[in-house]
Amino acid sequence: MSLTFERCSYAYGRSAPVLNRFSLEIPSGCTVLLGPNGAGKSTLMSVGASWLKPASGKVTWRSLSPSTRRDLVAYRKAVGWLPQNVTAMPGLTVREQAAYVGWLKGVSRRDAWDASAQALSRVRLRDLSERKSHQLSGGQLRRLGIAGALVHRSEILLLDEPTAGLDPSQRQVFRELLGELREGVQVVVSTHQTEDLSDIYDHVIVLESGTVRYQGGTEGFLSMAPSDTVPGRQAEGAYTRLIQREA
Numbered sequence: 001m002s003l004t005f006e007r008c009s010y011a012y013g014r015s016a017p018v019l020n021r022f023s024l025e026i027p028s029g030c031t032v033l034l035g036p037n038g039a040g041k042s043t044l045m046s047v048g049a050s051w052l053k054p055a056s057g058k059v060t061w062r063s064l065s066p067s068t069r070r071d072l073v074a075y076r077k078a079v080g081w082l083p084q085n086v087t088a089m090p091g092l093t094v095r096e097q098a099a100y101v102g103w104l105k106g107v108s109r110r111d112a113w114d115a116s117a118q119a120l121s122r123v124r125l126r127d128l129s130e131r132k133s134h135q136l137s138g139g140q141l142r143r144l145g146i147a148g149a150l151v152h153r154s155e156i157l158l159l160d161e162p163t164a165g166l167d168p169s170q171r172q173v174f175r176e177l178l179g180e181l182r183e184g185v186q187v188v189v190s191t192h193q194t195e196d197l198s199d200i201y202d203h204v205i206v207l208e209s210g211t212v213r214y215q216g217g218t219e220g221f222l223s224m225a226p227s228d229t230v231p232g233r234q235a236e237g238a239y240t241r242l243i244q245r246e247a
């Protein structure tokens with residue numbers, strides 16, 4: 001069993017629920033989560049990361065559920081999360097912050113320290129290891145966030161807009177990293193960037209107004225593009241067609 005949401009409901013305060021008895025099983029492999037602004041992607045990721053607790057329903061990763069007190073620590077160790085806004089921890093260096101995140105997730109201090117060097121290399125931040133994390137640029141901070149999720153050797157990574165604010169060369173670094181990661185870890189990426197979908201992702205999920213509008217293979221998704229779509233713009237064409245059709 002993969003990451004599963006069973007009839008989950010979540011509302012911010014007294015607002016209308018963003019997720020209303022929402023059910024979804026994330027397929028194994030590499031999945032991209034698309035959807036318009038406000039569709040509920042970050043909310044879904046945050047519920048999956050057990051940062052937000054659904055008012056009702058159940059989230060499970062394999063046999064672990066964060067709503068079961070006994071499972072919570074193991075669940076959070078297994079499920080890595082890059083939130084939309086990564087914050088620098090005051091006073092910590094880049095390496096200390098990556099190690100600290102691992103330690104918070106239950107990795108021993110020594111293992112977290114060792115693993116942090118490797119994780120920083122993977123996101124190409126090793127040269128900045130000794131810099132204070134508050135001195136990083138926004139894009140570098142996002143890469144540090146990914147490194148933090150790698151330190152505790154997650155079984156599944158939920159990456160919320162990992163390429164937002166990255167320059168084109170760093171987006172390429174991220175694509176390469178994803179190619180390496182997908183060998184051992186299940187990955188879900190929320191993004192607005194639709195280029196190269198078929199090179200990177202096995203599955204596409206499109207969310208709109210807290211509802212799944214599409215779930216299936218990447219090739220099937222791309223084939224929904226209008227026949228006159230310019231080559232290389234299939235994902236954009238398919239997405240626009242889907243969202244307009246459902247609007």
Ligand SMILES: Nc1ncnc2c1ncn2[C@@H]1O[C@H](COP(=O)(O)OP(=O)(O)OP(=O)(O)O)[C@@H](O)[C@H]1O
Pocket residue numbers: 012015018035036037038039040041042043044
């Ligand atoms: N902290 C919050 N308090 C109140 N409402 C919120 C909060 N965070 C999100 N919302 C609302 O919940 C809905 C879903 O937001 P969410 O951030 O999950 O969407 P999203 O698909 O990630 O959007 P984007 O692509 O713009 O990041 C939106 O209507 C948003 O205004």
